[in-house]
Amino acid sequence: MTEIEHVHTNAWRASVERALADGERFGGAWATGRGENPTWRALLVSGEGSRVLSCDAAAGAIDSIVDLVEAVGWDEREAHDLYGLTFSGHSPLRALAAHPDDPAQWMTPVSGDGVHQVAVGPIHAGVIESGHFRLHVIGERILAMDPRLFYKHRGLERAAEGRPACDALVYAGRACAACSVTNTVAYAQAVEGARGLQPDRQLRVARTVLLELERLYNHLHDIGAICAGVGYAPGTMAFAALKDRAQQINLRSFGHRFLFDTVRVGRGAAQLEAAGVDAALRDLRELRLDSSAAWRELEFASSLQVRLGGIGILAADDARRLGAVGPAARAAGIREDVRATSPRLAYDGFTPASIRDPAGDVGSRMRLRAIELESTYDMLEELLAKPITSGNTIPAGSGTALGIGRVESPRGATVCAVELDGAEVSRLHLRTGSYANWPALAHATAENLLPDFPLINKSFELCYACVDR
Amino acid sequence: MYVLLRQLARIRRHAHLTRGGPRSLAIRHVDAGSCNGCEHELGAVTNPFHDIQRHGLDIVASPRHADILLITGPITTRMSGPLRTAYQAMPEPRLVAALGDCALGCNVLGDPTELVGSVEDVLPVDIRIPGCPPTPDSIAEHILAALSRLG
Numbered sequence: 001m002t003e004i005e006h007v008h009t010n011a012w013r014a015s016v017e018r019a020l021a022d023g024e025r026f027g028g029a030w031a032t033g034r035g036e037n038p039t040w041r042a043l044l045v046s047g048e049g050s051r052v053l054s055c056d057a058a059a060g061a062i063d064s065i066v067d068l069v070e071a072v073g074w075d076e077r078e079a080h081d082l083y084g085l086t087f088s089g090h091s092p093l094r095a096l097a098a099h100p101d102d103p104a105q106w107m108t109p110v111s112g113d114g115v116h117q118v119a120v121g122p123i124h125a126g127v128i129e130s131g132h133f134r135l136h137v138i139g140e141r142i143l144a145m146d147p148r149l150f151y152k153h154r155g156l157e158r159a160a161e162g163r164p165a166c167d168a169l170v171y172a173g174r175a176c177a178a179c180s181v182t183n184t185v186a187y188a189q190a191v192e193g194a195r196g197l198q199p200d201r202q203l204r205v206a207r208t209v210l211l212e213l214e215r216l217y218n219h220l221h222d223i224g225a226i227c228a229g230v231g232y233a234p235g236t237m238a239f240a241a242l243k244d245r246a247q248q249i250n251l252r253s254f255g256h257r258f259l260f261d262t263v264r265v266g267r268g269a270a271q272l273e274a275a276g277v278d279a280a281l282r283d284l285r286e287l288r289l290d291s292s293a294a295w296r297e298l299e300f301a302s303s304l305q306v307r308l309g310g311i312g313i314l315a316a317d318d319a320r321r322l323g324a325v326g327p328a329a330r331a332a333g334i335r336e337d338v339r340a341t342s343p344r345l346a347y348d349g350f351t352p353a354s355i356r357d358p359a360g361d362v363g364s365r366m367r368l369r370a371i372e373l374e375s376t377y378d379m380l381e382e383l384l385a386k387p388i389t390s391g392n393t394i395p396a397g398s399g400t401a402l403g404i405g406r407v408e409s410p411r412g413a414t415v416c417a418v419e420l421d422g423a424e425v426s427r428l429h430l431r432t433g434s435y436a437n438w439p440a441l442a443h444a445t446a447e448n449l450l451p452d453f454p455l456i457n458k459s460f461e462l463c464y465a466c467v468d469r
Numbered sequence: 470m471y472v473l474l475r476q477l478a479r480i481r482r483h484a485h486l487t488r489g490g491p492r493s494l495a496i497r498h499v500d501a502g503s504c505n506g507c508e509h510e511l512g513a514v515t516n517p518f519h520d521i522q523r524h525g526l527d528i529v530a531s532p533r534h535a536d537i538l539l540i541t542g543p544i545t546t547r548m549s550g551p552l553r554t555a556y557q558a559m560p561e562p563r564l565v566a567a568l569g570d571c572a573l574g575c576n577v578l579g580d581p582t583e584l585v586g587s588v589e590d591v592l593p594v595d596i597r598i599p600g601c602p603p604t605p606d607s608i609a610e611h612i613l614a615a616l617s618r619l620g
Contacts, residue, residue: 243513
């Protein structure tokens with residue numbers, strides 16, 4: 001159950017300031033209520049708990065909190081573009097979801113002797129999602145990078161409005177294939193929270209298995225992608241093959257290479273009997289041996305290793321300031337992981353991963369994923385000790401009109417907010433780990449060399465689809 | 470490096486991949502608003518399990534030297550312009566392939582005001598590859614079947 005505190009618009013800034021002073025953390029913000037009665041909401045997180053602060057947005061500009069919480073920058077820009085909200089004190093309020101023709105309306109002004117722009121995208125050279133990057137450079141050195149996303153904006157959140165809460169799950173799933181389990185579990189948690197339902201042990205285990213299988217193929221993919229960013233073909237191909245084997249396990253165990261349609265609202269949908277569990281464990285053990293051996297080889301591949309250190313640095317202070325999450329934040333030394341505070345999943349006793357000398361560079365992000373792979377294999381080994389039954393939810397309190405789901409995706413903390421009007425969804429908002437990390441990627445790109453940009457980009461490996469929605 | 474190459478060689482031995490015919494066609498991919506699933510699987514067709522290059526098919530960086538335009542996703546309003554530009558940049562003769570259920574206009578798509586329609590509504594489609602997302606094997610099979618049909 002999520003508590004909503006409605007404050008007067010004039011008290012918005014002071015309320016957020018007080019919450020932050022009390023140790024609560026910003027978890028995302030979204031506008032709601034189309035047409036009349038627009039409302040602006042922010043999620044405040046403390047440990048396992050969270051609450052929502054809300055204020056009326058009909059009376060004109062709301063005081064911006066971007067100077068208190070820099071991470072709200074994109075949320076405020078998005079609310080302006082998609083909901084027409086205005087924020088005083090956030091100046092200039094650059095376009096994010098809107099695509100104005102005038103470059104001054106969305107780009108950082110960078111000028112000086114020898115400064116020029118390099119435009120990349122929206123169509124890229126490889127098999128990559130569509131999005132535009134404007135790099136401001138002097139010679140080979142990047143001064144600043146403006147990502148211009150939302151080329152893939154499909155209006156999924158709006159399409160979910162007015163649908164029955166159980167059916168609208170597909171819109172959260174459609175947002176992104178590589179994070180589909182995370183996004184749908186977050187959605188299911190949000191609706192179950194709003195209805196006062198708690199998952200039983202079987203459902204917690206089943207969802208945790210699915211989430212870790214999703215992390216497994218993503219982390220293998222991301223390590224291979226960094227090899228590709230360097231042009232180290234044996235590593236790229238070996239990890240592409242390892243990722244494919246992980247997806248083959250998904251297919252054999254749960255019927256789909258990306259684990260689509262394995263999550264439902266209020267009940268489980270994935271099960272695996274004894275023979276299936278044994279086969280999955282056998283395949284996972286073989287995969288683990290090969291992926292560990294492949295990783296050791298990468299550690300001694302000097303032509304790869306010399307490219308990884310000291311570039312794309314995201315320092316701990318900047319990661320905290322910009323609200324970075326997931327492997328990107330942990331590689332900078334911030335030991336935070338939603339899995340450590342997930343009572344609705346089976347992560348009992350989980351501690352976030354850390355690496356020695358977290359430098360926040362490309363190499364740190366790669367090493368962190370390799371360490372997380374080990375804990376993922378360990379967890380799967382433990383959770384698959386028994387057959388997986390789909391599980392169910394049990395009533396555990398009264399319902400509310402708003403629910404929040406928070407789940408750690410392979411890219412970091414993902415928040416799903418669902419507002420209900422009776423049995424129907426009146427607002428769905430998805431703030432994924434990728435969304436949180438794009439400003440951090442832009443920051444980490446500055447001061448690096450232009451040819452290193454693809455490698456830095458790959459080391460974050462953020463989705464465009466679940467940002468654009 | 471030795472361990473990596475040995476792992477790859479073992480996969481190649483077990484994959485029992487057949488040799489492809491003598492042919493050379495270049496594919497250019499455009500993501501027109503997909504969920505990234507089709508991109509992952511299109512990436513997988515070049516991995517050691519599937520190796521689409523053995524059929525003479527390759528994914529290239531520019532539409533300027535591509536024979537097939539492979540499109541994923543429902544076409545968003547913001548990608549319809551870049552998509553048409555990519556098509557116009559291709560030399561003739563050229564083929565258009567719609568990859569995945571979204572590109573074919575039959576999936577959970579989104580808000581109609583943000584979409585211009587399926588690939589069919591925007592460009593003449595020659596190859597249709599269904600699936601959500603289509604598996605790497607299915608991608609290769611559909612392209613090869615269409616090519617033998619088209620001669």
